[in-house]
Amino acid sequence: MKNYYSRRLSALNLVKCYELATPRIKEYLDAELDFALSYISNNSAVLDLGCGYGRTLPAIALKANSVTGIDISSANISLAKELLSDLSNCVLKKMNAANLRFSPDNFDVTLCLQNGISAFNIDPKIIITQSIRVTKPGGIILFSTYSEKFWNHRLDWFILQSRAGLLGEIDFSKTQNGIILCKDGFKSATFSVNDFRILAKDISNIKISFKEVNRSSLFFIINKLL
Template identity: 30%
Template sequence: MDSHTINLSRFRNPDVVAEYEGKDGLRDCELFLYEKYICNGDDVLDLGVGAGRTTGFLAGKARRYIGADYSEEMIAASRKRFPEQEFLVLDGADMRMLSSTSFDVIVFSFNGLSYLYPDKQRLACVQECHRLLRAGGTFIFSLPNPSSIFIRPSRAGRTPLQTLEGVVRSIGANLFRMAQRLTMRPFWTGRGYALLHAHGGLNTYMAIPVRVLEEVGAFGFSEVATYPEDYPRRGSRFVSRWYYYVFRKTQD
């Protein structure tokens, strides 16, 4: 099986779908971004919608809302949860069933763009998003940061023993993360695919912000803002696991 098919099979797996069905609510940074950059009454495409975690909030703001995903099983879960909303099974690299310039905002949340493989497919998706957006439209997405070699220690436990356990666990997790990242090409080159263990193994695109700006900027988008994943906490190059990007369509 090639990496595209492997990634798709992971997102069609019933256990993975069940995991996403259990997810609810927005992360702090998502809430901040969606409130700041999406206007009430916008036409919104929620790409890689999964089991509908973002649907309640985005559909509540939108004049027209469409949730889309290439996993039929994820879309079935979204439809079950929000029977009144519109959902489509489609691949983000080929969205010809949707008309050009028909959306004000496209959201590809929770690093969904990183699972399009290879480069050609991911770039085709960026191009398709550009085609679907109206002039001045907004593209919000996130991508993993290959430089993230440290994991923030979790909060100290209540007893000295729990605190000690937390410290030992954190050292172990950091050593593992460091070994994993330092042996990946994207850590050294700033961009590229790597096999990450989530959901049984996903070939995942990661890039540092400067590479993302180059790549997406080449399609007629201009950067509006970039935020670390844990915003409003202060992220850093070696800690932030992913970045959120906001781009505006500025050229045809």
Template identity: 25%
Template sequence: MDEKYARYLLGMSKGGYDLIAERFSDTRCFFWKDLGGLLEYVNSGDRVLDLGCGNGRLFGAIKEKGGDYHGIDNSEKLIELAKKNNPQAEFQTADALNIPFGDNYFDKVFAIAVLHHIPSLKLRLDFLKEIKRVLKQNGVLILTVWKLSPKKQVWRVLLENAFLKIIGKSKLDFKDIFYPWKDFQGKVLTQRYVHLFSSKELNDLAKRAGFTIKDFGETERGKDKDTNLFLIASK
């Protein structure tokens, strides 16, 4: 994927989340149980970045662990909701590819369900390298992505997109899809770009960015029992 189109998709994703911010926030009111095990990496006094924080739903859990929480997201609307929901926390609108903090600043960085929304191999690698930059030496990245789904409708879309790419009719990369966000009546409000990872691909990407893998596995996400890949890696 060329970088110009990748940047266009990033802008489209940002606009989409601004559009659906309130409804999206309503579905992310509670801390999902599958994330609970990832909190064991937070120690009291840790400076923690929640990258792609959305409505700030991780704040309470990280605060309970004694972490010094900082949340950033590129959606102004979601940051407005995060500040409203958690007025005592620090939130700001920012680009995950240009994190507004200095080198070696954070002990831990959470990137929950963010990386799969970053288009192109180059920008995904830039994303991980930027996280590595702001982590302290031996700091830890806690990351999740959606796993490549076995659902028939997903595979059908993947195969259609792959065929279009092979014949030069698609700018997307292999394993890229657009995932619709629908209202209660089933009307599509926006299309979200998603890259569907395999386990090997995610591990290899983290290693290319210079991380050391500490743990890796799968967790169920949300009420639909879909699967996330999680990765714990150190600088």
């Protein structure tokens, strides 16, 4: 279902999702962000795809030279601008990750965290190629998805969101093998190492690697070659 997050899980509703996070979910979120931050230096220009209401942007802005956050939801961008008005090195734009309106070779680091490659509900190959296009030669693109080892914790978090009315009722008959489905059409999938390899196999001038973090995130790391 297209733009589910934009229509139902944006702004204050998205904030509520994170307020429901259990200690293990908070650990996952912190570890995921810390790993991404390890690729950022004080001269980095960073692009954050699907920035939401700006949850991770203060930490990124503190370490980077500049950060640009994009999101398809107007409500998310409006709330982010309100919450982050004191961040002088942060720019926020309403934009679709499938059509990045930036010139080529613009950013040192491009991030797509918290399983955005699934949540955006657009062709993941397009997200990958667009991200590579706007990243500088020698730069890094990071995509994160959920580790299969994190399934029970992830499912418990989505159950909490469903019970709070933030998601539809979970269809347990179809929720399995890394995929969570709700009866209102919501779907959250994951990507394996092999999935990412298939997506990248025809793309030239890159080097790819993978890293599991905290037994909760799987990172797909793309180095754009010089």
